[in-house]
Amino acid sequence: MRNHKRWLLRMASPVMVVRLPRGPDGQSRGFDPTSPRYHALSPSSIQASNNCSGSSLEEEQRSRSVLRERFLRSLITMAGKPVNFTMYEKVDVTATFGASDIDILNFQVSHLQTPLGVQKEALLRCPDIIAYTFNL
Template sequence: METEAPKEDNSEAIQKLRTEMRERFLRIMTALVGQKCEFTMLEKTVVRAELKGCDRDVQNFCVSNLQTALGVLPQAILRAEDIISVQLLDFPADK
């Protein structure tokens, strides 16, 4: 008969894993700040911009120098639901 760990120990381990994953996510997002990106949007529209960050739920991306077919916007917010993919341009491999 196997003994189960108390629920407190299990929830503590889960909380520790969540904390580690959140820290990794924040480090990744910090490394991406200032990177030039190419966003493929709905309707296959492609825009380029410099990534400045995202909100805590990763629902919105803050960008600068957004290059669109109609011109360049100095600052913009891109909704994640409108983004199909993001490609990093010239991201250094050693970061």
């Protein structure tokens, strides 16, 4: 029992573990093939909504690819930096950006400064965010 107490004294501080939510199927973090989002982004729905030729479809796919790459690069760039989030109901919060889940449905942030106080760690739901800004 004495050795157990020594071990407790040497432990500096417990480490918090942030677990992001599981995907819609409960087993993975991928897309649910029955979700409206999956159907909206499927190639058949894009083509049906456009009613355009193959070349313009390729152009749209290229544009989507460029925009997605820019967005993902912005997530990498803002890691560890202070970010200002504009939320619904005219609420502005500031936090240090940590990470995003694979579906980009949640942002993990630290030192979240809200009108009610500071939260050490938090998950922000992306559908609740209108815009975010950060300095390069």
